[in-house]
Amino acid sequence: MTKYETKLRVQYYETDAMGIVHHSNYIRFFETARTEFFRSRGYSYDAMEKAGVWMPVHSVTADFKAPAVYDEEILVACWIEKLKGASIELGYEVRGAETGELYTKGTSSHGFTTADLKPIRLKKEAPDIYNVLKAAMD
Amino acid sequence: MTKYETKLRVQYYETDAMGIVHHSNYIRFFETARTEFFRSRGYSYDAMEKAGVWMPVHSVTADFKAPAVYDEEILVACWIEKLKGASIELGYEVRGAETGELYTKGTSSHGFTTADLKPIRLKKEAPDIYNVLKAAMD
Amino acid sequence: MTKYETKLRVQYYETDAMGIVHHSNYIRFFETARTEFFRSRGYSYDAMEKAGVWMPVHSVTADFKAPAVYDEEILVACWIEKLKGASIELGYEVRGAETGELYTKGTSSHGFTTADLKPIRLKKEAPDIYNVLKAAMD
Amino acid sequence: MTKYETKLRVQYYETDAMGIVHHSNYIRFFETARTEFFRSRGYSYDAMEKAGVWMPVHSVTADFKAPAVYDEEILVACWIEKLKGASIELGYEVRGAETGELYTKGTSSHGFTTADLKPIRLKKEAPDIYNVLKAAMD
Numbered sequence: 231m232t233k234y235e236t237k238l239r240v241q242y243y244e245t246d247a248m249g250i251v252h253h254s255n256y257i258r259f260f261e262t263a264r265t266e267f268f269r270s271r272g273y274s275y276d277a278m279e280k281a282g283v284w285m286p287v288h289s290v291t292a293d294f295k296a297p298a299v300y301d302e303e304i305l306v307a308c309w310i311e312k313l314k315g316a317s318i319e320l321g322y323e324v325r326g327a328e329t330g331e332l333y334t335k336g337t338s339s340h341g342f343t344t345a346d347l348k349p350i351r352l353k354k355e356a357p358d359i360y361n362v363l364k365a366a367m368d
Numbered sequence: 369m370t371k372y373e374t375k376l377r378v379q380y381y382e383t384d385a386m387g388i389v390h391h392s393n394y395i396r397f398f399e400t401a402r403t404e405f406f407r408s409r410g411y412s413y414d415a416m417e418k419a420g421v422w423m424p425v426h427s428v429t430a431d432f433k434a435p436a437v438y439d440e441e442i443l444v445a446c447w448i449e450k451l452k453g454a455s456i457e458l459g460y461e462v463r464g465a466e467t468g469e470l471y472t473k474g475t476s477s478h479g480f481t482t483a484d485l486k487p488i489r490l491k492k493e494a495p496d497i498y499n500v501l502k503a504a505m506d
Numbered sequence: 507m508t509k510y511e512t513k514l515r516v517q518y519y520e521t522d523a524m525g526i527v528h529h530s531n532y533i534r535f536f537e538t539a540r541t542e543f544f545r546s547r548g549y550s551y552d553a554m555e556k557a558g559v560w561m562p563v564h565s566v567t568a569d570f571k572a573p574a575v576y577d578e579e580i581l582v583a584c585w586i587e588k589l590k591g592a593s594i595e596l597g598y599e600v601r602g603a604e605t606g607e608l609y610t611k612g613t614s615s616h617g618f619t620t621a622d623l624k625p626i627r628l629k630k631e632a633p634d635i636y637n638v639l640k641a642a643m644d
Numbered sequence: 645m646t647k648y649e650t651k652l653r654v655q656y657y658e659t660d661a662m663g664i665v666h667h668s669n670y671i672r673f674f675e676t677a678r679t680e681f682f683r684s685r686g687y688s689y690d691a692m693e694k695a696g697v698w699m700p701v702h703s704v705t706a707d708f709k710a711p712a713v714y715d716e717e718i719l720v721a722c723w724i725e726k727l728k729g730a731s732i733e734l735g736y737e738v739r740g741a742e743t744g745e746l747y748t749k750g751t752s753s754h755g756f757t758t759a760d761l762k763p764i765r766l767k768k769e770a771p772d773i774y775n776v777l778k779a780a781m782d
Contacts, residue, residue, distance in 0.1 A: 242679070242689075243530055243672045245523035247576050252519045253425045254395040258657045261392070265656070265715070275656075276715055287391045291429045300523050301679070301690055380541070380551075381534045381666050385659035385714050392657055396519045403518070403577070413518075414577055438661050439541070439552055529701045530671040537668070563667045567705045 232366050233307040234267040237327060240302050250297035256334045257290055260322045263306035264338065267320075271362050283356050285340040286347060288317070292336040303327035310367045315351045317341050318363065370504050371445040372405040375465060378440050388435035394472045395428055398460045401444035402476065405458075409500050421494050423478040424485060426455070430474040441465035448505045453489045455479050456501065508642050509583040510543040513603060516578050526573035532610045533566055536598045539582035540614065543596075547638050559632050561616040562623060564593070568612040579603035586643045591627045593617050594639065646780050647721040648681040651741060654716050664711035670748045671704055674736045677720035678752065681734075685776050697770050699754040700761060702731070706750040717741035724781045729765045731755050732777065 238259060246252040265275060278285065298304050305325050312319040317339060324334040342352040353360045376397060384390040403413060416423065436442050443463050450457040455477060462472040480490040491498045514535060522528040541551060554561065574580050581601050588595040593615060600610040618628040629636045652673060660666040679689060692699065712718050719739050726733040731753060738748040756766040767774045 241672065241676055242522055243528050243675060246518055247521035247523070247525045248424075249523045253428065254392055254399070254519055257392040257395055258655065261657060262655055274715060286386075287432055289429070289431045290391065291427070293427045294425055301688060379534065379538055380660055381537060381668055383661035384656055385661070385663045387661045390657050396517065399519060400517055412577060439550060524700075529704065530668055530675070533668040533671055562662075563708055565705070565707045566667065567703070569703045570701055 231309055232368065233309045233323075234263070234270050235305045235307050236263045236266040238262065238304050238306060240298050240300055240304060242300055245300050248297075250299055253292070253294055256292050256294070256324060256336065259304070259306050259324060260290065260292075260308070260320075260336055260338055263308040263322060264320055267308040267366075271366050273359055273362060278359065279345070281356050281359060282344060283350070283352065283359055284343045284345055284347065285318070286343060288339045288341055290336065290338045292334055294334050296331055296333050298324065298326065298333050304333065310363060311337065313360075313363050313367060315353050316349050318352075369447050370506065371447045371461075372401070372408050373443045373445050374401045374404040376400065376442050376444060378436050378438055378442060380438055383438050386435075388437055391430070391432055394430050394432070394462060394474065397442070397444050397462060397472075398428065398430075398446070398458075398474055398476055401446040401460060402458055405446040405504075409504050411497055411500060416497065417483070419494050419497060420482060421488070421490065421497060422481045422483055422485065423456070424481060426477045426479055428474065428476045430472055432472050434469055434471050436462065436464065436471050442471065448501060449475065451498075451501050451505060453491050454487050507585055508644065509585045509599075510539070510546050511581045511583050512539045512542040514538065514580050514582060516574050516576055516580060518576055521576050524573075526575055529568070529570055532568050532570070532600060532612065535580070535582050535600060535610075536566065536568075536584070536596075536612055536614055539584040539598060540596055543584040543642075547642050549635055549638060554635065555621070557632050557635060558620060559626070559628065559635055560619045560621055560623065561594070562619060564615045564617055566612065566614045568610055570610050572607055572609050574600065574602065574609050580609065586639060587613065589636075589639050589643060591629050592625050645723055646782065647723045647737075648677070648684050648780075649719045649721050650677045650680040652676065652718050652720060654712050654714055654718060656714055659714050662711075664713055667706070667708055670706050670708070670738060670750065673718070673720050673738060674704065674706075674722070674734075674750055674752055677722040677736060678734055681722040681780075685780050687773055687776060692773065693759070695770050695773060696758060697764070697766065697773055698757045698759055698761065699732070700757060702753045702755055704750065704752045706748055708748050710745055710747050712738065712740065712747050718747065724777060725751065727774075727777050727781060729767050730763050 244255045307323040322336040382393045445461040460474040520531045583599045598612040658669045721737040736750040
């Protein structure tokens with residue numbers, strides 16, 4: 231299983247009055263990591279949308295283990311947990327870049343749809359993308 | 369089980385290029401609803417912190433059913449799913465204020481801690497707050 | 507000159523590691539206040555867009571005098587500084603709701619445009635809206 | 645005058661329903677660029693704070709010329725406009741990384757203070773930092 235890592239630096243506007251990253255921002259880090267993971271496989275969101283494939287978020291989960299702090303570099307790993315005909319499940323881990331300490335674990339699930347959000351079977355409608363994603367699971 | 373509802377209006381800066389509320393913002397709506405629910409019971413976060421009780425987020429989940437759009441009023445219901453000695457689980461539902469349509473369901477779990485994040489048993493350390501939360505479950 | 511006030515409560519996710527509202531959020535408070543000001547005059551953004559009028563932001567300024575803190579209620583005043591044929595300038599003041607202390611002053615300027623951002627002369631293209639805004643300056 | 649450039653990629657959560665970057669986010673891009681500019685000179689915010697120097701934002705301005713869109717790379721230039729004994733003024737330009745088109749121009753002004761926000765004269769209290777910033781103006 232390939233885990234693709236994106237390095238981010240915590241911004242001041244992402245912290246809160248507890249002096250740590252506000253928990254809602256990890257959901258945004260997941261999105262960035264997911265985008266870069268797909269880009270690394272040749273499918274930026276633009277490329278997917280040009281191929282007629284949208285990927286709306288159906289659900290997210292996040293478990294907060296330890297807090298990231300201002301200006302620290304973090305590594306956000308993203309990988310494919312499950313690839314089904316019409317949906318996909320992704321996993322995430324956010325770690326401190328220096329220490330490797332696990333800060334947050336999470337998941338997201340997505341449907342494959344047309345631009346107007348009608349579900350499609352990826353394998354049938356866009357086999358190229360399906361195969362690239364399948365290969366990314368090895 | 370008491371469900372406390374907070375009415376919010378979707379702001380332009382909360383939408384994204386799909387023309388709907390960005391999914392990460394529902395996690396923020398949950399926080400607002402949780403705060404107002406506690407305030408309605410006499411315990412604003414300030415009051416809790418003055419009583420020596422912090423409530424860091426351990427985990428969140430969100431299921432996105434249908435999108436809220438710009439300028440629409442939404443109702444965010446919040447209630448207590450489980451109250452244990454040292455932790456609490458909350459449930460959320462976000463609905464369109466006009467139609468009642470369910471947009472998002474979610475949960476959050478929290479520990480009770482001191483200011484420096486040492487776990488405490490709420491029932492023992494702050495029985496007043498424990499009893500108020502217990503009563504809010506009826 | 508009418509100043510329309512919108513009351514907001516500072517959210518946790520709007521604070522930063524200094525324990526105060528992150529300065530970028532005042533620009534968002536301005537937007538909320540501007541929207542409510544227009545709504546109070548009978549022109550929500552939806553109503554304006556239905557009338558064929560868009561109002562993209564050309565510039566903003568903000569002077570930060572004193573910080574708002576978590577959970578505090580703030581009053582954001584908004585008024586029309588200048589109304590020209592094809593543009594409008596708005597003023598803003600953010601104050602503590604309890605003390606009246608001035609936290610932030612600001613301005614924004616906007617053009618009037620069609621949906622595809624072609625400049626229009628409001629007075630000519632939508633005299634109803636122009637007159638309502640003109641009246642709001644008294 | 646040295647202009648230090650930071651490359652950023654526009655995130656989905658930074659766009660709004662107009663399909664472009666929400667204007668408030670440019671204020672955040674300025675902050676990131678300012679931080680990286682200082683880091684490039686050997687003074688991360690942490691390093692400055694360790695030296696006893698804080699730099700609260702006194703004011704910001706932004707002029708929006710053209711919109712950045714989702715997933716596009718942008719270059720945010722930051723430079724010192726004025727360095728006075730107790731304050732600093734910075735300039736910013738946001739451009740499309742590919743085309744060089746100017747999207748947004750801006751400024752920010754900051755005081756130099758202690759941790760509890762008492763103004764200090766940088767030249768006297770932290771001559772090392774003052775000299776580094778002075779040199780960055782050439």
